[in-house]
Amino acid sequence: MSDTHALDTLIETLRRLPGVGQRSAQRMAFHLLQHDREGAQLLSRALHTAVTSVRHCEQCHTFTEGELCGTCRDPRRDATKLAVVETPADQAALERTGAFRGRYFVLMGKLSPLDGVGPRDIGVHKLIERACDGVVQEVILATNFTAEGETTAHVIGQALRSRGLTVTRLARGVPAGSELEYVDLGTIAHALVDRR
């Protein structure tokens, strides 16, 4: 119906969000128009502002609004250590531990040949350039411990080691506070092999 054009367009556009199908999109559109028009206006503005002002940090590739992100600008960070993570969310998780004071490179993705994501798409050439600046001494691979994250770590690790850099990987093992009875076998097996 022509008189619901704006609503139809909204539903169709909401479907571009990851994980949102026809029904969720409809539910979101109805909710916003029926119960939260203020939220819809705020979201409209937030989207526009983010798209026009958020770009990639020239050094670590994460999202930032300036040329360099806050972490890369911070002179107190240890420039000899470079942690490679998949996403800004992973970086935030590492930051929350307070155990790492070095710098970061954010891949903004992971290798996924099945989805057509190759080394170039996640900026591996930029990472190599960054890691070979003469200051970085150790690259810590902190990609996820999923199949794709492991592959990514493997490929990047090979490329960096062949250039003479020290490359380490986050330790695999039993999570803190967990009981062996409930830990999956693969994790226990890895923890056994890597025992110290």
Add this chain to the structure above:
Amino acid sequence: MSDTHALDTLIETLRRLPGVGQRSAQRMAFHLLQHDREGAQLLSRALHTAVTSVRHCEQCHTFTEGELCGTCRDPRRDATKLAVVETPADQAALERTGAFRGRYFVLMGKLSPLDGVGPRDIGVHKLIERACDGVVQEVILATNFTAEGETTAHVIGQALRSRGLTVTRLARGVPAGSELEYVDLGTIAHALVDRR
């Protein structure tokens, strides 16, 4: 960090969407900024357009961009029959059957005392006014067959019957094409009672 203000605001605002938590909001924001900036711009515009142009039909209460929706403007619809549905999506489902040529009243919700949604919030007083226009002869309650939908139908049914209107409810029964073995007991019991 101050240099991710626009991103933080976007994530926070995406959380206003129903069913979207912190992680989904983050994933959506990263996806839009990393892979679909055009989609983000389109969504920003679609939200703004929808909020400024979509309102409620003065007669049936559904979403429309004019004073009256397409269904209410259509002179070929049978004005003596009024179907009461919960949402525009339910109305669309009924329309797809092609079996109903009357008019609608869209509650845009359902009675839900636990969530503080009373008769006034779903416009029951407007429905009564609409149904008592002297033209409507039969009100068909097509709210969902959930606990809340049934309660809504019961309350509305009582109010309309007390004003001398004929009120009917969609038939409960075994869905077309289904095998009894796989139909839940409550449905079979209802189908037995309402056998014809």
